[in-house]
Amino acid sequence: MSKKITQEQIDAWKAEHGSVAALKVADKIGYVKKPTRQTISYASQAGAKDPMAFNEIILDQCWLGGDEEIKTDTGLFMSVSGQLTKLINIQEAELVFL
Template sequence: MTNIDQAQIDAWKAEYEEVWRLTVAGKVGFLKMPTRKILSYAYVAAKTDPFKFPETIINECWIAGDEELKTNDKLLMSASAHVEKMVQMEEAELVKL
């Protein structure tokens, strides 16, 4: 992987709402925050294969990094366990009046 410097990360932060660094076994990837469209696509894919949710998020939100994170099953499965951190919802309240 090409070295990513702070200037590049700052440029990504200006372009995307949030930028995440994913590290597995020394391999590094950078991801943007998933949009509603990406989340919808991931949830639909997960209906037939639950593993497709994190895989879709990683593939669709990928900015740059070690491609092996997306192609090596062992690394992808390890990375998948952390994808939910990107999809945290705000606390909401619904009250019947």
């Protein structure tokens, strides 16, 4: 079980990392930041050999705090895995030739 994360802590993380997201599963909550390009690259390389490694690396590298069981309990980890790609905010782009 983790210590209670305060709003002051969340505000400090936002000031440092830009945005913070909460991963909620069962009665657990974990806080994560957006991954860097380097993290995405590393996770993608590892994920090519081991698909679970992508999610493990993204969660580990983006983790700020919360209930550690989300990272260590297989069921909780699998439950949040589907949400991790949403941290990579891909927007639609357009190529316009001038």
